[in-house]
Amino acid sequence: MIFGIGTDLCAADRMAAKLQKPAFVQRVFSPAEQALLNERGGTHRAETAAANFAAKEAFLKAAGTGLGGFALTDLTVLRKESGAPYFVLTGPAAEWTAANALTPHLSLTHENGLACAFVILEQNK
Template sequence: MILGIGVDTVRIARLEKSLASPSFMEKVFGPGERALLEATAPARRAERAAGCWAAKEAFLKAAGRGIGGFALAEIQALRRPSGAPYYELSGAAAAWAAENKAAVHLSITHDGGAAVAFAVAETV
């Protein structure tokens, strides 16, 4: 059963300056995402960060929460070896998923200076 869906769009240019701030990076991105961003070519780092940010907001919408519903760093948008994105949850976000017996699926795309993420939360 579908618990919720969420979608979000982020302008890539919106994050370019923020990525230089260590406090921003720690507040918004979990350790796996920070490692992913550090391993990304500088020319594509803001694009990937925007995708991660959009994924966080899409998750919050699918979970029926707004910004502040969970700490953003608890909602990580990571990549499988194939490149496919997936969520890795911790803290209150992981507790919500366990309590609701939820799996949350993620898709991210980039085009025209924007990143878009789509999340579907379903019971398992």
């Protein structure tokens, strides 16, 4: 059963400017995400950051909490070897998801400087 659906859009050029601020990077991206971003250069870094940020906001919308529902660093977005994105949840986000028997599903795309994320929270009850 679907618990919630969320989507978000983020501009890569806006994210490129934000990535220049270490405080922003530390507040928004977990250490694992920071490592992922450091592996990617140029426009790929900004596109990945924009997609990850959009994924976090889409998750919060699907959860019904909006920004401030969980720490953004508790919503880590990584990629499988195939490139498929997935969440690694920690802290209160992981506890809330487990307590509500939820499985997050994530799809990301980017084109023409925009990154889009779509999240479905599936309830397993």
